[in-house]
Amino acid sequence: MTEPPEAPAAEQPDPGASAGPAGEAGGRKRGPGSGVAARAAAAVPRSVTGRATLAGFIVSALLILAIVFGSRLLRNFDSALLPYAVATVFLAFGVAYRYTVWISAPGARRLFVQGRRSLFSAENFRRAPTALPKMAATYLGFQKFLGARSHARWAAHQLIFWGCILASLITFPLTWGWFTFTSSTGSGPGYEMRVWGFKILGFDSLNIIGWLMFHGLDVAAVLVIPGASYFLWRRMKDRGAITGQRFAYDMVPLLALIVISVTGLLLTFSSLFLHGGGYEFLAILHMVSVVFTLIYIPFGKFFHIVQRPAAVGMQLFKYTGRQDDQVFACRRCEEPVDTGPYVENLRGTMRDLDLGFDAWAEYCPRCKRVLRGSAYLSQVKKGFK
Template sequence: MIEPQQASAEPPPASAASPPIPGDRPPQTPAQVRRRATLAGVAVSVLLILAIVFGSRLLRDFDSALLPYAVATVFLAFGVAYRYTVWVSAPGARRLFTQGWRAFFSPRNFRKAPTALPRMIATYLGFQKFLGARSHGRWAAHQLIFWGCVLAALITFPLTWGWFTFTSSTGSGPGYEMRIWGFKIIGFDSLNVVGWLMFHGLDIAAVLVIPGACYFLWRRMKDRGAITGQRFGYDLVPLIALIVISVTGLLLTFSSIFLHGGGYQFLAILHMVAVVFTLIYIPFGKFFHIVQRPAAVGMQLFKYTARRKDGTLAADGSGAGLLACRRCGQPIDTTSYVENLQGTMRDLRLDFDTWAEYCPRCKRVLRGNAYLAHVKKGYK
């Protein structure tokens, strides 16, 4: 452990004397970023169109009634690729993105910790335990929305693209076949439990999403902290859109079963408009964090492997190779992670990257001492 040093009012030395970090490069101009993002969006959209054409066996399995949904997914693909490229072009995101993929494809990391990646995927993508530390209610509501949306996407997207179809195996009987790319996967009776689950998967997804979205909408209306910083288009519209999609989807089933199709056409149009709007909205609103969330896995994997590289992991997960604060000697984070942060600050031309080598408490002490020494002395 490094011995604590006497508190000083002087700031740490300028970053000009800091050694360069491999991979440092100046940020791209906005025009360059937009050009790359547009090319990425066009490329991904073209690939999706080709996947729809060939996956539906040259449109033989494509349902023309689902054309608006398919067009919306093409716009979704363009928007996600465009926004993601812009996001990754930022120095901080680019560095974590690069380090995360490097750790992901490292055979050495896989040999030393073969279960690390599956555990992090389950923790940060599946069960999202970090939300449980804030509130058990928020965690439960988020889980309902997450798994409901995942189930709906797994059903809706392939069905919209014509990748899998449900066809009657007898022409008039209850027997059905599910085919993917024209190949039979499973045959089932529409009147048994398997058949019910097959045809009501979207209803199950809606039942999961509605209570979760309503909880967050109620919280947005009642919680003072949430009300203070919320924006209607960014925070409330996504929740309202999820509720409208889910409710209209359930009403379609209700109409077909209990009303003999009464009002079905109006509900189908309303449901389609809500889904199309939401798909196009995803890349440019709060839903974009769905696309960003996998980056958290890369960041955690990078930090985990950096600890294994910089020092031996202890039983509690702490590492012996953590960088110590230059003032008090308390561990901050791994050396590789701090160097990565310093490189990002240099990319952004921030001339105080050496401050990253101090813990948060010592930063506050140094700032306070500097204020007393250089600012408040003028009032004596």
């Protein structure tokens, strides 16, 4: 058991403690390295900005080409959906731009490289061929890690996740002109679904398959509304959520999802029961809410949707370390902290950021708190007689 680094508690903040607005609002004393990290995050180098801008233009151009050729030189493109298509092009630019900036930061770059290396490792695949699909299902699909916090939160998150996935799988191809539905008889009820101009299947609009084809977005809306409503209710009632929440960052995404879902259902209601009454106004309101949300994704809370797949590679990186019995024990209590490669990766990131206390990554959270308390008693409180 080694001795901890000698420094006052005020100079040795807990690197495992949570950071962010909630921690700062609570009056947590910031360590000497935190200012460096904040300044580094705030001032993006021009070289990174240039690469990010170039990446954004390339991805946007590729999407435009995909729209043109996927819609058979715009023959299958619906001009009424042009605002949606323009918003998706902007979405592609924003996602590529921010993702490039994100992986340019030392911490994210290390995690990204290690995760990618584990993800495409032939050796890892030979040793554990089912590890990757299992982790993709648990972390991306069913998000089992949320169930440890609350079963209600997990269920609500699942409703939002699968509702948005279903809506995206329907909306994006239709917007780009990749999917078309045409009547095979001229007046129905027989329809054909074509992808890139090729017939995929024919269906009867009066049976259950046809109903799901034409009301898939309604099903997605029914899934999203209760999930988003639960989180909205929680953010208005839960003290922990209220303390650190920001309206534009935490509340607006939920409100946007609800507005999109409700206006989409109202469009169907207007068509079926009101003979199209108010349809034009609802269509414009729905379009504005969707376009706003698509533009908001790269620069708001929804960006975690893009970041989440990186967790699969990172979990695979940790999994391979555990398979090799590379478990790192706490320097003080000798309880397992994490895998050895992960701890070394964390220390490397802290050194890249010039934080100056990377040795503390070798202690478990409990021992960090004990050592900080001991340092406070011996270095700070002894000055008060």
